[in-house]
Structures are given as structure tokens and as C-alpha cells.
Amino acid sequence: MxxxxxxxxxxxxxxxxxxxxxxxxxxxxxxxxxxxxxxxxxxxxxxxxxxxxxxxxxxxxxxxxxxxxxxxxxxxxxxxxxxxxxxxxxxxxxxxxxxxxxxxxxxxxxxxxxxxxxxxxxxxxxxxxxxxxxxxxxxxxxxxxxxxxxxxxxxxxxxxxxxxxxxxxxxxxxxxxxxxxxxxxxxxxxxxxxxxxxxxxxxxxxxxxxxxxxxxxxxxxxxxxxxxxxxxxxxxxxxxxxxGSYSEATVSEKVYLCEKHYHLLREEKNETLCLNLTKKHYSWYLKNFPNAAFWRTKFMQSENLYDIESVLKSMKRELI
Ligand SMILES: Cc1cc2nc3c(=O)[nH]c(=O)nc-3n(C[C@H](O)[C@H](O)[C@H](O)COP(=O)(O)O)c2cc1C
Known part of the structure; x- marks a missing residue:
């Protein structure tokens, strides 16, 4: 074809x-x-x-x-x-x-x-x-x-x-x-x-x-x-x-996409893979992000999906 x-x-x-x-x-x-x-x-x-x-x-x-x-x-x-x-x-x-x-x-x-x-x-x-x-x-x-x-x-x-x-x-x-x-x-x-x-x-x-x-x-x-x-x-x-022009993603858009990406991973992967991939992608999403080092450390220290979800919640509360 x-x-x-x-x-x-x-x-x-x-x-x-x-x-x-x-x-x-x-x-x-x-x-x-x-x-x-x-x-x-x-x-x-x-x-x-x-x-x-x-x-x-x-x-x-x-x-x-x-x-x-x-x-x-x-x-x-x-x-x-x-x-x-x-x-x-x-x-x-x-x-x-x-x-x-x-x-x-x-x-x-x-x-x-x-x-x-x-x-x-x-x-x-x-x-x-x-x-x-x-x-x-x-x-x-x-x-x-x-x-x-x-x-x-x-x-x-x-x-x-x-x-x-x-x-x-x-x-x-x-x-x-x-x-x-x-x-x-x-x-x-x-x-x-x-x-x-x-x-x-x-x-x-x-x-x-x-x-x-x-x-x-x-x-x-x-x-x-x-x-x-x-x-x-x-x-x-x-x-x-x-x-003729374009704009960079806003902080809210980034936060919402972090959340969406995480939910899709959770549906698709087992817990360990979901945790690792979430951390991997978040390290990229959080570039040029307000207080990036703080949020990145919080996510990297997460030991399970419950931790990820609670950091996500506080990120939403503080930034949106
Ligand atoms: C993490 C990573 C994994 C890659 N894996 C593949 C792959 O599986 N197959 C492939 O053809 N190229 C792979 N590449 C090369 C990319 O497809 C691309 O050719 C290269 O990064 C240059 O494009 P860029 O300047 O847009 O990054 C990979 C690149 C990176 C950074």
C-alpha cells in the first residue's frame, strides 16, 4: 500500500x-x-x-x-x-x-x-x-x-x-x-x-x-x-x-497535564512502573516551573502512588 x-x-x-x-x-x-x-x-x-x-x-x-x-x-x-x-x-x-x-x-x-x-x-x-x-x-x-x-x-x-x-x-x-x-x-x-x-x-x-x-x-x-x-x-x-505566533504552556496547563499523565499511567501500568514513569516525566514537566526544585524533590521522594497523589493535590492547591 x-x-x-x-x-x-x-x-x-x-x-x-x-x-x-x-x-x-x-x-x-x-x-x-x-x-x-x-x-x-x-x-x-x-x-x-x-x-x-x-x-x-x-x-x-x-x-x-x-x-x-x-x-x-x-x-x-x-x-x-x-x-x-x-x-x-x-x-x-x-x-x-x-x-x-x-x-x-x-x-x-x-x-x-x-x-x-x-x-x-x-x-x-x-x-x-x-x-x-x-x-x-x-x-x-x-x-x-x-x-x-x-x-x-x-x-x-x-x-x-x-x-x-x-x-x-x-x-x-x-x-x-x-x-x-x-x-x-x-x-x-x-x-x-x-x-x-x-x-x-x-x-x-x-x-x-x-x-x-x-x-x-x-x-x-x-x-x-x-x-x-x-x-x-x-x-x-x-x-x-x-x-504567526504561539505561546508557552502556562503553569496551570502544566499542572493539569501532570495530573492527566499520571492518571493515564495509572490506568495502563503496574504500580512500580507508574511510579517510575511519573517521576521521569515530571522531572521534564517541572523545568522552568515556579519553585521547581521544591516540587521535583517532593515527587522524587514519593515512595508510592499515594505520595504522588498528595503532592499533586498540594501543587494544585498552591499553584492554580
Ligand atoms: C531518550 C531517547 C530515546 C531514544 N530512543 C530511540 C528509539 O527507540 N529509536 C530511534 O530511532 N531513535 C531513538 N532516539 C533518537 C530520537 O528519535 C531522535 O532521532 C534524536 O533524539 C534526535 O532528535 P531530537 O533532536 O529532536 O531529539 C532516542 C532519543 C532519546 C533522547
């Missing part, structure tokens, strides 16, 4: 340990057009590991959604794509060719595939074949290291392999998150392929979104870190495009 991507769409990036159904739903409500699961191990999928399979559950509200996979062999990736198509029917299967974490790359998965274009393309072809009518996309980096920048060359071959869109985070794998994303490579990729190119990397505010579209002519923009504690970014970008 052909992937129909609306020009200038906004994408919530896959983020391990973060883009679960709760966070995806919140971002979707704020205006993200496409959301992705975190990367899911193809090996875990074919071994039917319950925790791995659970990572791919999503609600109809989240559509269009991409399930992202990583794996070290052509066969395992293909088999996992078949299982995903049959059991989950996502709108997109995305292959992770960007993860720089050694635990993943030492086995040949993630960005390690970019060290060998031949294997990378075989992986892509096998997933496209196994996914049948489910569109397959790729998320990749600029290359393995500075003297192996291959994003444009890889992009052309990926298009021939049947990949329907490419997200480029133009840092090398070796760079991890240091330095800056080289947006010239997004522009170069866009000029050399006819499938949609989604730009990613260092879009930290709505103005950067406008700048990335203008500088690279990319078809859409994917946002990761700037959405942490600020899922409003998707709405802010839309406001900027439609009205």
Missing part, C-alpha cells in the same frame, strides 16, 4: 522508555500527526517475549502509527515484520538504522547496519517483502563516522528497495548526541530521492521547525527531545504556522 504522507506533517520520534501508548496519546492530542513506538527488538518479537509484544500495543486513536524494529539479521527482521503485520496491523513498519548504543550496534543492529550498505539494503528489502502491503520506512543517521557519510547514497538505494519514506537524523553514529545535526545532509537527501524525507535533529522549538522546512525543503519534521515535558510543541508549531 502506498504511504500517503501529508506535506509538512509533524512526527513524534521513537524514544526508548518514553514513547509508550500514554505519551503517544498525549502528543497526538497536542497535534502530532504521526507517532511511533520505541524501537522493538526483532529477536524479542520472534521469540514472542511478552514484554516485547506488549511494547507494540496501541489504540485506534493513535493511528497513523509506526512500529519501529531493530535487528541484526535479514531473516530475523523479515520474520518480525511478518508477525507485526499479522498481529498488530500498524500503518507503518519503521526500521531502525540509527541507534548508536553499543549494546545494539555490537551485534550489527541499529546504526551498525550503516557500516555495510549491502547488508543494510538487504535488510530493507527483506522487511519490505515480509511486510507485504504495510508501508515500510527507515530512520537512519548520516553514517557510521565522519569519513563514512552515506545518507544520500543509502537513501537512493533504500528507495529502490521499496522503502516509502526516510527519516534522517544527520549526526553520525560515533557522534551520538554531540555537536549539531548537519541539516545540509537532509537537504541533499531530499534533492536526490523522490520518496518523502522527514527531517530530524535539533528542532528544539517552533522557530527551528520553520527553519528546517525552509533550509532543507524536507517533507515533514520529527521531534524527540523537545517533546519531553513539552508535548505542547506540536500545537505551538501549528499555531505558529497558522497564526
Amino acid at each position: 502506498k504511504l500517503n504522507i501529508k506535506k509538512n506533517s509533524l512526527y513524534l520520534a521513537p524514544m526508548a522508555g518514553i514513547t509508550d501508548t500514554v505519551f503517544r496519546t498525549l502528543c497526538k492530542k497536542m497535534g502530532a500527526n504521526y507517532v511511533y513506538t520505541e524501537f522493538v527488538s526483532a529477536n524479542g518479537i520472534i521469540r514472542e517475549n511478552k514484554k516485547t509484544l506488549d511494547m507494540m500495543d496501541f489504540t485506534e486513536f493513535e493511528r497513523p502509527i509506526g512500529i519501529q524494529i531493530f535487528g541484526e539479521t535479514v531473516e530475523v527482521l523479515a520474520k518480525s515484520a511478518e508477525i507485526i503485520r499479522e498481529r498488530f496491523s500498524p500503518d507503518i513498519i519503521d526500521i531502525n538504522f540509527g541507534c548508536p548504543v553499543p549494546k545494539v550496534t555490537t551485534k550489527g543492529a541499529g546504526s551498525a547496519a550503516m557500516k555495510n550498505l549491502d547488508i543494510m539494503i538487504k535488510m530493507a528489502e527483506s522487511v519490505v517483502k515480509a511486510a507485504k502491503d504495510t508501508p515500510v520506512t527507515v530512520k537512519m543517521r548520516a553514517g557510521w563516522c565522519n569519513d563514512q557519510i552515506i545518507s544520500t547514497e543509502a537513501g537512493k538505494l533504500l528507495e529502490q528497495a521499496g522503502i516509502q519514506a526516510i527519516t534522517l537524523h544527520p549526526r553520525t553514529s560515533k557522534q551520538r548526541f554531540t555537536g549539531t545535526a548537519n541539516w545540509d545532509l537532509i537537504k541533499d537527501l531530499k534533492e536526490n530521492v523522490s520518496i518523502p524525507v522527514i527531517g530530524n535533529g535539533d528542532v528544539i522549538n517552533p522557530d527551528k521547525y520553520v527553519q528546517m522546512i525552509k533550509d532543507t525543503k524536507c517533507d515533514g519534521v520529527m521531534i524527540a527531545r523537545a517533546a519531553l515535558g513539552n508535548p505542547w510543541i506540536f500545537k505551538q508549531i501549528k499555531d505558529l504556522i497558522e497564526t
Whole structure:
């Protein structure tokens, strides 16, 4: 099936340990057009590991959604794509060719595939074949290291392999998150392929979104870190495009979203996970917040959900 991507769409990036159904739903409500699961191990999928399979559950509200996979062999990736198509029917299967974490790359998965274009393309072809009518996309980096920048060359071959869109985070794998994303490579990729190119990397505010579209002519923009504690970014970008301005989330909006996020986590997760994820997300929500250190300490010291709820109550009483 052909992937129909609306020009200038906004994408919530896959983020391990973060883009679960709760966070995806919140971002979707704020205006993200496409959301992705975190990367899911193809090996875990074919071994039917319950925790791995659970990572791919999503609600109809989240559509269009991409399930992202990583794996070290052509066969395992293909088999996992078949299982995903049959059991989950996502709108997109995305292959992770960007993860720089050694635990993943030492086995040949993630960005390690970019060290060998031949294997990378075989992986892509096998997933496209196994996914049948489910569109397959790729998320990749600029290359393995500075003297192996291959994003444009890889992009052309990926298009021939049947990949329907490419997200480029133009840092090398070796760079991890240091330095800056080289947006010239997004522009170069866009000029050399006819499938949609989604730009990613260092879009930290709505103005950067406008700048990335203008500088690279990319078809859409994917946002990761700037959405942490600020899922409003998707709405802010839309406001900027439609009205020429946008506003930051108010303290009340932040408090209400903290509460909502917590309630959604409580419905979805067990107590320990709910507690840990609440603390994780609150540390982001509470940035640039009145008396941030005080509230953050209160939440971090919470030992159970009862503690979280009572801090939430006093925060509401004092700030709203
Ligand atoms: C905590 C965290 C987890 C991430 N997990 C994934 C992942 O599972 N799959 C993936 O393709 N990229 C992952 N990334 C990379 C992001 O999707 C994105 O490419 C990168 O952060 C650059 O975008 P940004 O400048 O908007 O943050 C992760 C990034 C962060 C910060």
C-alpha cells in the first residue's frame, strides 16, 4: 500500500522508555500527526517475549502509527515484520538504522547496519517483502563516522528497495548526541530521492521547525527531545504556522497535564512502573516551573502512588 504522507506533517520520534501508548496519546492530542513506538527488538518479537509484544500495543486513536524494529539479521527482521503485520496491523513498519548504543550496534543492529550498505539494503528489502502491503520506512543517521557519510547514497538505494519514506537524523553514529545535526545532509537527501524525507535533529522549538522546512525543503519534521515535558510543541508549531505566533504552556496547563499523565499511567501500568514513569516525566514537566526544585524533590521522594497523589493535590492547591 502506498504511504500517503501529508506535506509538512509533524512526527513524534521513537524514544526508548518514553514513547509508550500514554505519551503517544498525549502528543497526538497536542497535534502530532504521526507517532511511533520505541524501537522493538526483532529477536524479542520472534521469540514472542511478552514484554516485547506488549511494547507494540496501541489504540485506534493513535493511528497513523509506526512500529519501529531493530535487528541484526535479514531473516530475523523479515520474520518480525511478518508477525507485526499479522498481529498488530500498524500503518507503518519503521526500521531502525540509527541507534548508536553499543549494546545494539555490537551485534550489527541499529546504526551498525550503516557500516555495510549491502547488508543494510538487504535488510530493507527483506522487511519490505515480509511486510507485504504495510508501508515500510527507515530512520537512519548520516553514517557510521565522519569519513563514512552515506545518507544520500543509502537513501537512493533504500528507495529502490521499496522503502516509502526516510527519516534522517544527520549526526553520525560515533557522534551520538554531540555537536549539531548537519541539516545540509537532509537537504541533499531530499534533492536526490523522490520518496518523502522527514527531517530530524535539533528542532528544539517552533522557530527551528520553520527553519528546517525552509533550509532543507524536507517533507515533514520529527521531534524527540523537545517533546519531553513539552508535548505542547506540536500545537505551538501549528499555531505558529497558522497564526504567526504561539505561546508557552502556562503553569496551570502544566499542572493539569501532570495530573492527566499520571492518571493515564495509572490506568495502563503496574504500580512500580507508574511510579517510575511519573517521576521521569515530571522531572521534564517541572523545568522552568515556579519553585521547581521544591516540587521535583517532593515527587522524587514519593515512595508510592499515594505520595504522588498528595503532592499533586498540594501543587494544585498552591499553584492554580
Ligand atoms: C531518550 C531517547 C530515546 C531514544 N530512543 C530511540 C528509539 O527507540 N529509536 C530511534 O530511532 N531513535 C531513538 N532516539 C533518537 C530520537 O528519535 C531522535 O532521532 C534524536 O533524539 C534526535 O532528535 P531530537 O533532536 O529532536 O531529539 C532516542 C532519543 C532519546 C533522547
